[in-house]
Amino acid sequence: MKAKITFLGTGTSHGVPKINCGCEVCASESVFDKRLRCSILVESGGSSILIDTSADFRAQALKYKIKTIDAILFTHAHADHLHGIDDIRAYQTKSSPPIKCFGPPAFCSDVKKRFSYIFLDKMPIGGGTPRISLSAVSQNFEAAGVGFVPIPVVHGQAETYGYRFFNAAYIPDVKEIPRESFKKLEGLDVLIIDALRARPHSTHLCLNESIEIVRTLKPAKTYFTHIDHEIMHERESESLAKLGLNIEIAYDGLEIWL
Numbered sequence: 001m002k003a004k005i006t007f008l009g010t011g012t013s014h015g016v017p018k019i020n021c022g023c024e025v026c027a028s029e030s031v032f033d034k035r036l037r038c039s040i041l042v043e044s045g046g047s048s049i050l051i052d053t054s055a056d057f058r059a060q061a062l063k064y065k066i067k068t069i070d071a072i073l074f075t076h077a078h079a080d081h082l083h084g085i086d087d088i089r090a091y092q093t094k095s096s097p098p099i100k101c102f103g104p105p106a107f108c109s110d111v112k113k114r115f116s117y118i119f120l121d122k123m124p125i126g127g128g129t130p131r132i133s134l135s136a137v138s139q140n141f142e143a144a145g146v147g148f149v150p151i152p153v154v155h156g157q158a159e160t161y162g163y164r165f166f167n168a169a170y171i172p173d174v175k176e177i178p179r180e181s182f183k184k185l186e187g188l189d190v191l192i193i194d195a196l197r198a199r200p201h202s203t204h205l206c207l208n209e210s211i212e213i214v215r216t217l218k219p220a221k222t223y224f225t226h227i228d229h230e231i232m233h234e235r236e237s238e239s240l241a242k243l244g245l246n247i248e249i250a251y252d253g254l255e256i257w258l
């Protein structure tokens, strides 16, 4: 085994159930229809690498008993993927080194504006602050002993990456995969990719678009993630199974091994 992936959250930016929604999926009692905001934990060789500090990070860290974090990769600066960043303080002591963080260049400038207090030279009196070292990446890099390949994708206006590691790729927010990035996704054992809902969306792949990508890339196994409240897990899983493409709808708490 090279790595274990835990799906900490598989929901779209609102999460599922969505606040103030009474639709059948939001009202569903199935645990498979309860989705925190998108994030995964990659464990390999004794290291724990978090991809995105979701808006639900605190709940995820408690639910999945995350003991340590050795590095954090960010896909982009949308709130659902970033706004749990303050809670990484729980993994630091006064003497521990900053947690190494990596993301696209635009992400790095956005986070410095939005969370400027994290980057002050002097820690404010009376307030604990996460301590991170932030690196903008555009080429292959190593984080906590694991090699990662940034996969630039189109997702509205936000500069956004997926990441390839070992023989897996994680691309939670994407509308289009540019040709250069497509080449970096050949020969995958596991593809984890955005499939928001059946209806088209301006910045996310919908089910049919994601299925087309699977037909072209032919990964051995695919998990759909970043799911909204228009997808009922059980019903959609049954129709995907009929395609014979080895696609599953991911769910919170799902663990897979590479």
Ligand SMILES: [Zn+2]
Pocket: 012, 013, 038, 078, 080, 081, 172, 173, 226
């Ligand atoms: Zn998102």
Ligand SMILES: [Zn+2]
Pocket: 017, 018, 021, 022, 023, 024, 025, 026, 027, 229
């Ligand atoms: Zn709903």
Ligand SMILES: [Zn+2]
Pocket: 076, 078, 155, 158, 173
């Ligand atoms: Zn996004």
